[in-house]
Amino acid sequence: MKKLINAPDAVVGEALLGMEAAHPELVVDHELQIIYRGDAPVAGKVGVISGGGSGHEPMHGGYVGMGMLDAACPGAVFTSPTPDQMLAATKKVDAGRGVLHVVKNYTGDIMNFEMAAELAVAEGIEVKSVITNDDVAVEDSLYTAGRRGVGVTVLLEKTVGAAAEQGRSLDELAALGEKVNSNGRSMGMALTSCIVPAAGSPTFDLGDDEMEIGIGIHGEPGRYREPRGTAAEIAERILAPVVGDFPLQRGDTVLAFVNGMGGTPLLELYLMYGEIAKLLDARGIQIGRSLVGNYITSLEMAGCSVTLLRLDDELTELWDAPVNTPGLRWGV
Amino acid sequence: MKKLINAPDAVVGEALLGMEAAHPELVVDHELQIIYRGDAPVAGKVGVISGGGSGHEPMHGGYVGMGMLDAACPGAVFTSPTPDQMLAATKKVDAGRGVLHVVKNYTGDIMNFEMAAELAVAEGIEVKSVITNDDVAVEDSLYTAGRRGVGVTVLLEKTVGAAAEQGRSLDELAALGEKVNSNGRSMGMALTSCIVPAAGSPTFDLGDDEMEIGIGIHGEPGRYREPRGTAAEIAERILAPVVGDFPLQRGDTVLAFVNGMGGTPLLELYLMYGEIAKLLDARGIQIGRSLVGNYITSLEMAGCSVTLLRLDDELTELWDAPVNTPGLRWGV
């Protein structure tokens, strides 16, 4: 296992020591494993928190700061955090106007956030949740766990975070979050597996000439496996279902987000972005904003995902608004 | 070869298409393969350009923009660009106050930039070069190629770029560049090799229980190989020679930069940063600023490097100055 770690069990706690040392503007609760912006609670602002398994960095801890999250709760690698963490974070960031929970649609995350919300409400804090479920690789159905929350989560944390800075109410933010989620779709693919530190070996095996399409961000196997394709083929494979699912129309404007899974060089991500841009252009879809890089990762997995967010003036303005976090920073 | 590419020979050219599509504020010359900031030449400002082999992204192309570089010349993967590229870039960014070449100390880069400078001077443009050679893994000697330029290059492009925005002269910038270089030291290590796309197989083989210490950023083997250590052991291995080489004194303040080689998750880089911070603290060295992430990479290599830059007020202020590039962005 080729990892820069001391002991598998200590990875998350020790990484938090590093986060704290590198970002004096953040406050870390090491006992409960929570990352706060230094000035939380921010008077007059609805608190926005998120959390999920570790191994997706910079998400979520790297998105704590002005214009995004007030707190993030990292769980063990690929394991939802616990209600204790979410409850403590909720209490701390509440400035009296309530707290929004940004939750990715995974059974574990949903249930743990649900328990935390029940406990917070019992303590008199207003809590709403917004759930991301943008992964079109997964069939959506009322009778299943439904789609996974992936790339849209980053865009939602950014835009809803910006709206929270404007002073919008908890209800408004929850509605905005649903708007963002319903205007976003993603799909990912992997060239290699990742290795969960505590497991010590690859979650799945892929032949040197295979790739996995429709992968999640936890080393879950994808929807199907096929011979490794060129970047152009892969772009079509993952973009077509995304565009088709909305479906997007000629003339629509999107934020195009090509995300690396962690082990793919930026050089290749830009190459992929070029392919995606070509395909969007051919379909008459405008790129209003773009994001290329490792923003929601799956440890050292090689591969990428594409996320499209249909933009209107409101979302564009919220995307452009100042943000000051370790993972996204502009305008300040 | 698990890469998101179409054809090995086309990687750099196609990645540039993606860069252009993702960053409308940049201008790309596809024929010569040069990335310019959109407003080059900037009136009243000395031009600052750099270049080097591709495969180190975001360096250098990702550092083009206000507050850093006016242009970057990417070569083939791990291969210095050619004098044609550097000459064209030099001519285009010259606003009459001359052009600074930021060159990493590799035989190829040195010779190609030298030829370009000769040609530019022949055309009446004032050119100076500043060379980075911060890698303490390599023995320094007048009779050899000397130390490699690695992590300090990023910090130099940032600080010298900021000084150029202030309107400093070519001579002043060259002197500042030397100051930055002489106040910076680096050392790196690898857990895995990378794969040059055109070569198609790993540059070197490392057993599952080995690591390579003193690695460069081109898949060059390091200084020695030893059994894989814990993060704490690795931190000591790479930090001690860096601190010792200055040597740093108790009370010195540094910018501490933990850089990922491309294939190591951010989670682990933060963990490493925590270890480095602990070791600096034990030595009485203050961390004034920090940077953690993939900033000067070696394709998909797993591993990291540590760079320390001794700070004074001038360098701290230049580091904090606004910058607006794909790879580093703040203050605007």
Place this chain on the structure above:
Amino acid sequence: MAAVRLHSLQAWLREFAKLIAENKDYLTQLDSAIGDADHGINMDRGMRAVVTVLDNEEFTRVADLFNKVGMTLVSSVGGAAGPLYGTYFLRFGINAGDVAELNAARLGEAFLAGLEGVVARGKPEPGDKTMFDAMAPATSAYNAAIDSGHELAGALQQARAAAEQGRDDTIPMLAKKGRASYLGERSIGHQDPGATSTALLFAAAAAALP
């Protein structure tokens, strides 16, 4: 009929922790195939925390014991298994109440309350390929055996067998809940990790409770 005393209930939990530790890699391997390779790691982290509680705290009431066990799991496991097993033991304890021991029938009611907690939390349905598919038949088998006059030990053996059968029955199922559901058809042919840990829960009961 013999009553189950507090120390037996604690022995049950310790035995469960032991079986989880022994099967940690196996559970994680099962979760690799159709999930995210952490079920064994998660359960082991949680049950080690439970054992630490048992080592350090005195309990005189069943409700207190299981309230603490449930909260410990909720606080230390995370993922899907944390809230599910956590809720299971919380509801088990609430149902058992402020007593120092349980007779066989009351034990069956507590098992059922735990199961209902899992249903409330996760909304699993039969055949969804989850821990429910081992837990529900085990609970029914136990209660049916007690109703038809079996001894505690025999009823627990039937519960264990039913849990194991339920676990095996998850293999051909197409997952509809949890992470495995993302795989669609590809989830068929794999044994559910949660159903497997639940079979260990009832194996531990059969070994330690009578």
Place this chain on the structure above:
Amino acid sequence: MAAVRLHSLQAWLREFAKLIAENKDYLTQLDSAIGDADHGINMDRGMRAVVTVLDNEEFTRVADLFNKVGMTLVSSVGGAAGPLYGTYFLRFGINAGDVAELNAARLGEAFLAGLEGVVARGKPEPGDKTMFDAMAPATSAYNAAIDSGHELAGALQQARAAAEQGRDDTIPMLAKKGRASYLGERSIGHQDPGATSTALLFAAAAAALP
């Protein structure tokens, strides 16, 4: 004594391109061991560009031909090899001058001018484990052979043999220039990729020039 005509010089370049293409992977492999795994790729890219030039342009003067070849290598190779081989051919052409053919002695002078160009550009010293260590002995061998009255073909065979010997002699050397120097002692025992491509340059000369 036979003169070397322009078409022979072009044949030399084409033969060099062919040998580089055939040895592309081998050169890259050598560069993997003590460099950055691109020497074969670099040289092949450059020599393919040279062949394209030869296919598309007419040359009547040696100086023009090699000026173009040198500039093409400088513009297409990059790395260390680009300026070094580029300068080699640029200086070769300048020395040869505005002529349509070279006699054996003038060819030797041009070889020497090329070598001096490499020295000016890269400052290699004997034993530094670079292309110089194949190029210098080859050039000396050629000129010594011509001086002592050998025919062109024989002299080129001696140059080829000296280049190959020089290439092999790089194996035990400790690198002092280029990327291999970063390895220090670990560079010992490996053959230098640039010396290897230089041996091909003289092998091509021996095959195509006479």
